[in-house]
Amino acid sequence: MRKTPPRRTLLAFALLTLAPAAAVSAPAGGADLVIEHVTVVPMTDGGAEIRDQTVVIRDGRIAEIGPSTAKRLNAPGRHVDGSHEWLIPGLTDAHAHLENDRILRLVLHAPDLPAGATKDEDVFLPYVANGVTQVVDLSATSETFAQRAAIDNGRVLGPHIVTAAMIDGAAPVWPIGMTRAAADPEAGRRAVRDAAKEGYDLIKVYSRLDLPTFTAIVDEARKQHLPVVGHIPAREQGLTERFFQPGYTVVAHAEEFAQQTAAPDEAAIARYVDMAKRNGTGLIATLTLDERILEEMRDPSSLERRPELAALNPLWRELVLKHNPYVGQSSPAAIARIEKIVAFNRKLVAVFEAAGVPVLAGTDSPVPGVVPGYSLPDELEALTVSGLTPKQALESATRRPNQWLGSAKNRGVVAVGAQADLLLLGADPLADIRNVRRIEAVIVGGGLHSRAELDEKIAALRARHAFAGTNSLPASAPAASTPD
Numbered sequence: 001m002r003k004t005p006p007r008r009t010l011l012a013f014a015l016l017t018l019a020p021a022a023a024v025s026a027p028a029g030g031a032d033l034v035i036e037h038v039t040v041v042p043m044t045d046g047g048a049e050i051r052d053q054t055v056v057i058r059d060g061r062i063a064e065i066g067p068s069t070a071k072r073l074n075a076p077g078r079h080v081d082g083s084h085e086w087l088i089p090g091l092t093d094a095h096a097h098l099e100n101d102r103i104l105r106l107v108l109h110a111p112d113l114p115a116g117a118t119k120d121e122d123v124f125l126p127y128v129a130n131g132v133t134q135v136v137d138l139s140a141t142s143e144t145f146a147q148r149a150a151i152d153n154g155r156v157l158g159p160h161i162v163t164a165a166m167i168d169g170a171a172p173v174w175p176i177g178m179t180r181a182a183a184d185p186e187a188g189r190r191a192v193r194d195a196a197k198e199g200y201d202l203i204k205v206y207s208r209l210d211l212p213t214f215t216a217i218v219d220e221a222r223k224q225h226l227p228v229v230g231h232i233p234a235r236e237q238g239l240t241e242r243f244f245q246p247g248y249t250v251v252a253h254a255e256e257f258a259q260q261t262a263a264p265d266e267a268a269i270a271r272y273v274d275m276a277k278r279n280g281t282g283l284i285a286t287l288t289l290d291e292r293i294l295e296e297m298r299d300p301s302s303l304e305r306r307p308e309l310a311a312l313n314p315l316w317r318e319l320v321l322k323h324n325p326y327v328g329q330s331s332p333a334a335i336a337r338i339e340k341i342v343a344f345n346r347k348l349v350a351v352f353e354a355a356g357v358p359v360l361a362g363t364d365s366p367v368p369g370v371v372p373g374y375s376l377p378d379e380l381e382a383l384t385v386s387g388l389t390p391k392q393a394l395e396s397a398t399r400r401p402n403q404w405l406g407s408a409k410n411r412g413v414v415a416v417g418a419q420a421d422l423l424l425l426g427a428d429p430l431a432d433i434r435n436v437r438r439i440e441a442v443i444v445g446g447g448l449h450s451r452a453e454l455d456e457k458i459a460a461l462r463a464r465h466a467f468a469g470t471n472s473l474p475a476s477a478p479a480a481s482t483p484d
Helices: 101-107 120-129 142-152 185-198 211-223 266-279 287-298 300-305 307-311 314-322 332-354 375-385 390-396 399-405 433-437 451-468
Strands: 033-040 050-058 061-067 078-081 086-089 091-096 132-137 160-168 202-205 228-230 248-251 282-284 422-425 439-444 447-450
Touching (some): 120 132, 120 439, 132 399, 142 160, 185 211, 202 211, 211 228, 266 332, 282 332, 287 332, 287 375, 300 314, 307 451, 375 433, 390 399, 390 433, 439 451, 447 451
Parallel strands (some): 132 160, 202 228, 248 282
Antiparallel strands (some): 033 050, 439 447
């Protein structure tokens, strides 16, 4: 998450229209779900499309995959005809910020916001409806663990959640409670140890850490077996390479490199890629972030033409439409700067990919303009515009993030034994990445949710939010802070 400091960049959001789909329901009573005559897109390393397959899902996992001609068509369970459909892994958003009551109170400067201002089912439905079955929350709080438990226990339909504890410098950008402050190396180590005891999966480093404290955090995280992801601190100070230390596994934005110099330096891209490759550090692109910021700075009315905003919590939607920091800071100079960052990001990502450095898909939702769930298909399209093939773009949201997280055998692939978090698509995503929007059904933990069911739930969500209105923010609503 990020506050908008002078001469520094910001963030952004995305779009997806819901496609029609077959009306099929989850199997009852724990029976198998059998998908027949489907084209499997396994996304395993080197795996190619396999046509006319039957996939058997049992107890939330993929139990069998084989030619439909060899399968027992009268096997017990719910049978789904997958003819003319493609089965792919569910998608991962590797850079998101999940809403809960605490986050809204802190970000919106609304300490008196009552309990229940956010509802878990409303927070997570847009992800599932858009095929996102896993999110990496880069500003997780204790409330996030309760949200994850509600999903894991089946009380709420939602994606699998990976949690990161954010650590910033002595004067953190974000309020304590959303982040932790570390003024010196020992405080940094202590923050990492606390996060490990509390059960966080990752450590996120932030922009105001000094180099000694950053170094201590990364070293302690290695001892605690916690991967480190995040920003590159000390912007414009010529220290970039010194932050690439063993254990710093992923840079959270392409724009972090753009901001290492006073103006984005495309001549430095080869050097940045070399730093990352030698250190084994991947990149979460967040291309849509700056592209959406640029769009709304150039044309604030573009926000009114984004129907996905209706899925936002009314308080957050009011921030986006009435208190948007990017619209408020729009000027010819600011627009020109974001234009340079957008161009830099595209070239950087292309070179990272060509060099074999892992590029991951992430959105930074819910930055104003970037809507949870809806923004990930936009990000995949942006990656292909930058030069990735549809297959590479799909890898960035399936196998690659799970390789980073150490869960590649369990998630992000269609393989026997893997978690049954899957998408049934009405067109081939390897022919055109835009086909990830052609969702016929989403399978979460083995339960099948049809397009018709998801559309009905989204329509009800939008109606509830419209009824709630958008006039509830306090007069002190923020003009210059949003997640990053």
